[in-house]
Amino acid sequence: MDDQLASGRRSLRTLPTTSLLGPTGARLWADYLDPKPGFSGAIDFIHKLNIPLLFTVESDQGTVFEPCKLNWHPSYLAFEYESASLSLREHKFVTWNDCSVAVQTWENRGPDAIVIRLKTDPRILQNKDQGSLSGVYSADRYSFAIRTVLKLSDNRLHEGLELAPGQQVRLVIAAAMGIEEQDDAAALERRAAAFLEQPAEDILPANQAEYQSWFDQAPQFTCDEPLITKTWHYRWFLMRHNLADPRVGQLQYPLFYEGRSHKMSKTPFAPHGWEFSKLIPLTAPMHLLEARWYPDRSYGDGIWKNMMASQDDDGLYRCLLVNETLHSYANFMGWGAYQYYLIHRDKEMARQLLPSLKRQIDGESRLMGNAEDRLIIEYKHNRTGKEYQPSYWYFNDFPKNCKDPELVTPLKRVDRSIYHYLNCIGVMNLCLALDDPEAERFGEQAEQIKSDVLSGMWDEESQFFYDLHYKDNRKAYVKNIVGFYPYWAGMTDQRHKNGLDYLFDERYFGTRNPFPSVAKDCPVFSAEGGWQGHFFKGRNGCVWNGPTWPYTNSVILDALAEESKRREHVYDKEFGHAFREYSMLHYAQRDLDKPYLVEHYDSMTGEPISDDVDYNHSYYIDLVIRHIAGLNVQEDGIVLDPVHVGLTYFELNNVNINNDAIRVTYNKSASQAGTMEQGYRLYVNNELVLHSEHLQMMKYTFPRSSTKE
Template identity: 30%
Template sequence: MTDATAPQEQFPIDVILARRGLRHHTLGPTGRRVYCDRLDNLLGLRGRFCYIHDRPDGQPISDPVAVEVLVGEQPVSTKRAAVYWYPSHLYRRTTQHGLRIQEYKFITEDDVICDQIEFTNESDQAVTVTVHTSSGALVEAARVGKDGIAGGWRTYEQTVRMILAAPARADSSNRVLKTEVELQVGESTSMLAALAVADTPANAQRSLQRWMQHEDPLLAHRRRYQAWYDDNCPRFECSDATVTRMWWYRWFLARHNLVDPELGHISHPLFYEGKHGGYARGVTASAPLILNEVRWLRDASLSHGMIRNYMHTQSSHGLYRDLWVDRVRGLEPGREGNPDPGYEEFLPAAFMGALLVHPDRELLEHAAQSMTANSEALRKLRDCNNNLLLNPGGHHMTQEHAPSFAHFHDYSDWYDYTELERPDYSAFFYANLRATAAAWRGLGRSREAQWFDGLAKRCAAAICEHMWDTQDGYFYAIRESDGEFARCREANGLFPFAFGAVPDDPEYHGAFVHLLSEEELFTPWPFATTSRQCPAFSARPGHWGWEKKDSYCTWNGPTWPYTNSILVEAMGRLLREHNQHLVTAEILCAFMGKFAAMMHESEDAGSPMVRECYDGETGEGFGCPDYFHSSYNDLIVRFMCGLIPDEGREVTVDPLCDGWSWFRLEGVGYRGHEISIVYETRKTDRAYDDVEPGLTVMVDGQVAAYAPDRTSLVVQMPFRKPKPATDVSSQEVPGQSDIEQ
């Protein structure tokens, strides 16, 4: 029997995010290698499932568990059913010919695709129910035992073995498992039909037996699925219910996009950019924001695994590359005409950010060398005129179709590209240099740290000297050949603030006037990626001005969660590091609520769904559902709740939540300890009675700091002995010759 009567409070992630309907034909749970790309509204689990990736040259798992039911001689139609979607499973119910059929569909963490089915006779007479179970994935198959069919194939240079299991009569074939049951009036029975997918027949058999022997496989699965959230995710709630719900949705987003195949180039846990629409791989563009987010999961192997995957596949010239199990992608020197050199952003800065939260001395040693090699590669390949301002190489960057590239061609076509040095990529490079310096400093290598600190200062100075237009009061991209401004005001002109490359000078603060102006970047669903004043502006994705295009990758006005994530960083750092009054904590807090509301469907607060990009006028989302191309929970931790990671034994807590009456953040794993932060304004309606009104910081369950109002607190962290360091003093470091000079 199923767990329909199990107390729902056991599964809070399902309670918080449950919704009615097919939810764009998605299935919430995913395995280490297997996931659902499209689930059809049919009996069984039909549709397109994938093994590790979804490339066109790969072999999909089509209709992995196909179920046909007959009541007597009458087939059950599969078109009408009530469907309820949960993060852990999908529930489907239909009643025909007096037979109620309830299905619970899920994928286990060890890659078993399950359909737990319950039949109930609601008619006024006994019925015979016949069930045929097959799998479209088993092209060449053979019987295994009484109740199984086995088969397999190769894809992505990997061997795939599958076993389908369901109750079967002796006359079942090697294609279809048949069973039959008599049900009296009011009688119920249940069965499990499942397809196990693994790299060997023995592993597939082992996983299958583990789930077939459970009295209630669904209940066991839901408990294991919920345990991932309980074990990994800090707990958070606040006075804005939409933000609270978004917090838990973002952790679902991380779990949904997690893979751990332990194969080929992905030998450690990795978070994909998405599992729909061709994004099922490690992408260097989104990896930094993903790392910023998942570093707050308690299991350090998740963020450390991301770092190791990118370091282990780092190219010989030093750039990081997109990852599949069987290949990598990236710019190869000397290979002219490479149509897709890959993306290169601020992975080194994200590496260091993750290691601030979960330190690991040995990993830091390897990361410092990897980050150094990356910085040297960027200087060589992307800084052709040696001014520390980077040219990303045209369209091959996150912001593919940005109007600044077409500025010098009167915006006539989105493929008219000018070689530009851009403020976003230069700010990323600055952040990488600072992070590399911090890594060497953490290893006690002061000479290397000073060298990269010096480079970072020169990079920041170059950004302010060459990209700041005193006339317009904004950072612009510049033409690489002569330094002329591409006077197209894009939101990425504020990215230098996000990474601390701009000094505290009133001259620069006015740039945020454009961000907050409804005539420029502040659309009804902010923020526009390009000012309304640009001739190519369109708030609607897939348009260049009024001309419709065949791609949503337009950054000429649509709202992108990616950009919003970095703009929150810019506003937050402006509030903390600059003496200005234009951007306030109230504005930032209100925007975080609006940002959360946008990442819902049709402004429905009960249906969170993050897409690639949004129409800034209507809030309509476009592109891949459950798209992990941004950060949000990281911004909640660091800016709204105020926890600022640091290299030393002090931690600063400085909440910027002006607009919330209360919040509670508990169980944050930080440098081997657990931090909790509770804030409540001094009002008569108390949210909590276990702490005093005001701001309370706890470390390992003990109050470490308190203030009666929202303010900045400095907390001394307890000492924890680090791992012994490996001697790297004699190791050659990429770029060492430059350091000597």
């Protein structure tokens, strides 16, 4: 992964003097690092803490190490500083077992002796014992305490290590962190000391190998377009970067964070604002779609186990921190769980999860349903993750003050209702797999939702799906991006075929940087966010009235691909263009040497609006597998059904479906991809089972039972 994604200096747009750090631990990570040796900046543990300093090394020549050279890699950060009198080279990283490690080489190039010494924060490290530093910091806001033990390869650094002119010294500094109640000081000391017991020159390569081993297990995809291949690598990096395993309080299982960067203030030990480093139900199903392709099931299983732990008495899944339960969010967990089941075929897992999924559907029906139909009412505009979407203000003529709660109209939302429909379909299919008699109930409910969406939300004259007034079913004539969700759910037919054309029309959603969150004909459309020129959430705030979100792009691309395949590939060209534009969002200034995905963008210029880098609230890997490579898993087999995006060759390998090794290859011409055979091929356990000279739909039926009891 280091070879694929290595970059130069990689820093936050809003904090350009800092540097990002790629590797993350199960609990420990750096939001950003200052241009100094060691770990100084904003350090976090499980949730946001803004610890300003774990350790650094200062010189009597000064404490400023700029200008410096920084080279970012997924597994480590390289830091170099040179002056007339001093040279410093450092490699630093965080390990999965929550050690911050720095390997430094100092050289005195001046005519006089210099002294370097360790600096730490007494709030983190209070005790010294035979050269080791240790301490406990009580993170009261999260109801846990962090124990830290720091070890040095040269204990003279505590009081000051003198370097004579021309002298060079190599240092290793390691700080191990854990939960006070779980990790005793002796265990943490052994963990930190392990880095001092190996040759310094071996430490970085060993870390790189350990870090790379996670990616070696993941599916591999290559093709003749560097943009798609590199973005595939970057998306797996996002999964690993946002992977966490708190194992404390309410978060006892692995999960993927929506992001690790900053929607919060940077005040040391006192972050304020919205943080992504927690369980967020809105995002969890997207993570499940991606994680289902990774062979280690502990990550995918962790998602649904944490979701079950978050469920309240009404059946709603809620945001979770280790010590606090927050509000619920709309989600398609029932659908995502069924997609996860299709890959692993674990009936015991399905039995554990199914009652929880049923409770969600029943709870949402009871709390947000209505007596007239099966559509779902959203009373709080931010609970679908699309705050300030203009349809909520349609019936009050888009007032200047959109923050006045009296001017917000609850709506029967398209997205809420589609999630509800998909959850019913997912639960129905899980019931069928388990011979659960309630399959019929959820199937009937899904059909009723479908009928109500198609009859009530579709407008024949304008050929679009709209939100409805929650009391009288009047249409809110705002073309929100969620108006395309019924195509994603596969519930549309020939009557609705023209609706997708809005995506490519420059008067509506066909912007330079597709797809905006609302059409350009909306009276309060703003490509850069804000509301009628008022940026009441700040320059980087989320306002769903015109910017582009990777979140909805992934859903719309999924819908576009499925609809194209249902209609004899009519939208393949448009999908290929939009998918490449979606891929380009992953790079600052559209430069493939600068991976940098954030939450949302100006839909006209492509400028990043937010600065929460390496953001993980969308899906991409799943789109490549199902629509580019064409690998689709059904109850009884595998269907190859790709969208034709103009690739000359591709290979998808290292995929595991119910313990079968899957490989898909395509080579348009025998001369294009080395030894790869010509044509479109599916291999199961190294045996060729499907073959065509061209990209086309083919089906492989499982020869045996494909479930695990």
